[in-house]
Amino acid sequence: MTLLVTTSATEPLVPFAILLVVIFAIPPLFERLRLPGLVGLLAAGVILGSNGFQVLSKDSETMKLLSGIGLVYLMFVAGLEVDLEQFRKTRNRSLTFGWFTFIVPMIFGTIVGRLFNFDWNASILIGSLFASHTLLAYPIVSRLGVVSNEAVTITIGATIFTDIGSLLVLAVCVGIHQGDFSVWKLGTLLLSLTIYSAAVLFGFDYAGKEYFRRSPENEGNQFLFVLLAVFLSALGAQLIGVEKIVGAFLAGLAVNDVVGDGPVKEKVVFVGSVLFIPIFFVDMGLIVDVKGFIASLSSIWLTLAIVLGLISSKFIAAWITKTIFRYTPLEGLAMWSLSLPQVAATLAATLVGYREGLLTEGVLNSVIVLMIVTSTLGPLITSRVAARLKVPQVELEAEESETLGEISPSDSASADLSVRFTVVVPVANPQTENYLVQMAALIARHENGRIVPISIAKAHAHMDAPELGKALQRSEKCLETAEQIAQSMEITAESLLRIDDNFAHGISRASREENANLIVLGWSPGGIKARLFGSVISNVLSSAHCPVAVTRLLISATEIKHILVPLYNLSNESLPILRLAKILAEVNQAQVQILLVCDRSTSVAQISSYRSQLELLTQKWRNEVQVETQLVVDSDPVKSILKAAQNTELAILRSPRQRSAAGLVISDVTTQILQRITCSVIMLGEPQ
Missing domain, CATH: 3.40.50.12370 (Rossmann fold)
Structure with a gap:
């Protein structure tokens, strides 16, 4: 073991090989235990990191590079998988639910931050962590044939609003944290962000359609074009003073219509799913300080406040929308359970806030608990509720x-x-x-x-x-x-x-x-x-x-x-x-x-x-x-x-x-x- 630790510190191929073994073996093992595979990746990071066998180091150049790519890739895939067609079908109702499932958790999260003595900037950032959601249970509603149910459709469409909104709040909070706050600087940041967002969304959408039209046969170059769009967008975001994950998510939205559901999208998602994104979750495990994690859980109030605040605020948002549009109680529960899991945008934004010094280690640990709880609870409730939703009768x-x-x-x-x-x-x-x-x-x-x-x-x-x-x-x-x-x-x-x-x-x-x-x-x-x-x-x-x-x-x-x-x-x-x-x-x-x-x-x-x-x-x-x-x-x-x-x-x-x-x-x-x-x-x- 000592030889392995010494070699991994000097030879970059060793940690990469270890990561491949972890990604290959650990998620299937945890899925057999009916736990999300990403929980296994986090656990592997903890065990192999500084608190365990010390085989992997979060400070090594290999981990920094691969985890950084994984973070960007995670948010790009989140943007790429937003179902724009579903959003267009019920745009107004999706925006309504998107607004409620964004603003209600945002308020709850901000209140939690203030109750635990965080300043306004950090509290608002905690609120933005509550605002987004990940459609972890989509395969369940797809298999049960209830995707066409309007309540399910508007929840899928609301993802685009919540993710963009939470990432914009993150960009503003980090921008304020990095410099002296003034109305002028805030206005400049928002203007730069607006111009940049429009350039990415419309520019890469147009360029992508033109390139794919002119090179319909060359899937290799189409794949490279998509990756180029991702990392140029991430770089552009950093140049205007916002986080690279904002640019990655916008790039995903920009090329969404271009790649459709074809083979290029399959290749892009496949590369991220089997390599870079799992490495990001392992790196999250490396960051966790076991002693600090146990200590933060011993003062369990912050963790409880974050978990219960998220669950209750998402429930209230779903119930308000259900009441407005006169959906059934089952449909309201389906909207709640689908919008409950906090994985992609939440974890990415938390890591950024932690590295910038806006969020404490206690918040980071609490969000990891939140991810485990919601990624298990959300799909479980969805499987129970979706099976009882009204299904269009076969003709x-x-x-x-x-x-x-x-x-x-x-x-x-x-x-x-x-x-x-x-x-x-x-x-x-x-x-x-x-x-x-x-x-x-x-x-x-x-x-x-x-x-x-x-x-x-x-x-x-x-x-x-x-x-x-x-x-x-x-x-x-x-x-x-x-x-x-x-x-x-x-x-x-x-x-x-x-x-x-x-x-x-x-x-x-x-x-x-x-x-x-x-x-x-x-x-x-x-x-x-x-x-x-x-x-x-x-x-x-x-x-x-x-x-x-x-x-x-x-x-x-x-x-x-x-x-x-x-x-x-x-x-x-x-x-x-x-x-x-x-x-x-x-x-x-x-x-x-x-x-x-x-x-x-x-x-x-x-x-x-x-x-x-x-x-x-x-x-x-x-x-x-x-x-x-x-x-x-x-x-x-x-x-x-x-x-x-x-x-x-x-x-x-x-x-x-x-x-x-x-x-x-x-x-x-x-x-x-x-x-x-x-x-x-x-x-x-x-x-x-």
Whole structure:
């Protein structure tokens, strides 16, 4: 251990290697204990820091650099993940709730600061720590299908107001602390901040759209452009005298619309989530003085005042808004629980205030306790409350549409019945091609349509390159095999051979040109994300204009006799996978098992409503396919679904909507199932 401590002080690679081990091993361990992974990172920092084994030092250049990048990245991701579309839908109501959930906690926090003898500047800064919130429980409401509930929507939209407001207060408080206070200096700071904010928000938004338009193929350079925007904004913030995290958050908002939900955003968030942001949380643990932490908790009044003040003020703000807009008590509780967790902006602002000397070590320790309490309590309440919120009722009549494309969002061609139903099926792997083309042919034959087997040959700088010639030969062979399979299944196949720089873009563009209603993609699992799907599949999912069926078949599509459709709720979003299951059941005379898994906190009335809808669905399908419905109440939907999948040949799942909270990725139910399921799988993704 002594050798390790000595080496880590002289060799920068040693602390970096230790950090990688911590990030890899600790969060999963804490999540098994049903504790947030970021708590494990904080604990690791405490254990490995000056109060423990002294392996890592908060004063080392390596930690300062990596933690500084993590702090900037944390606030950038917070800005990048603000759902601007949700904000635009209910802008006025989002601003109303944003105002109340900002000003009420701000007042409470300021009062707490004054009660514990902080000056007005520090007290107002403590108030700003109360004002923001992190949407840690977003994956829960997304899985339960209640994101469209207005109370949930306005809470998501309010994030943009609370985070910007709290960061602006931080900038002003730090600016006042760093110099002699005067009205003139305050006015100058506010004017500089306004001009700077406008320059970042509008400048990088325009520059980003222009750059992405001119360089649509080069994702590497697009990624670098986003990072450049982040760190230039952070540097610009420091130049005008405000904290760099303000610039990072504004940069996230500025490029929000530019990157959308595409592959560049996935790469940006992925890098932060797995590396820099976890390092920031480890560094927070290094800062904690265990003796001081215990001493501050022994005089527990400050900690209690901060924790209880935050919880009660957020509750009051949610209840005021609930009363104004006449939401139900459950919706008011959902707004409160969603706005409760204090992670990203709160921790970042606290660290800045502590380093500037505005906040004491007692406040820092109390905020860490606050983060642990709220990041555990908020999602717990959300999971109980959201399961009982009103969910838009599924319009079962829609599932009788003539084509699959009419149920899922698609282009206008899908609505034109004169256009033949088209299934595009990319072929590249001779080992999986047979089953894949069979699946596409079954769907197209049911819809009286056609299939378009497509093969992409990777472009080269010179069109006479031998490598390109070999690629074209392989593609032609795959397409010839696809045509033979289609002919044996009595379906029209119109093969398409393309030369393209990018496989995913080639598939998406060809599908658009062919007015495709569905893309059937093959998937061979090989590690998470691209480890889960592979970059080609994830890119097609993000860029396609029509639904994409990511398919892993272990048996021939014609041999499937039992189909499992697991659902987490019954809403219009469930219709595409129900329709696909019905098509496959009709062509194969197969049985469909619809498994609806409800959380234990789901109300009796909601469960009764679900049962009625399932019975209605059974009656509508009875004369066409064999259908069995089952409703299970279980707090672990993954376990229930995997158990049911043991007795089936094919499971049809919805595409998971990946989202991270505070830069730390939260597992999606679908993602967990895909990693462990042993039968054939179709994951149906909708266009972005």
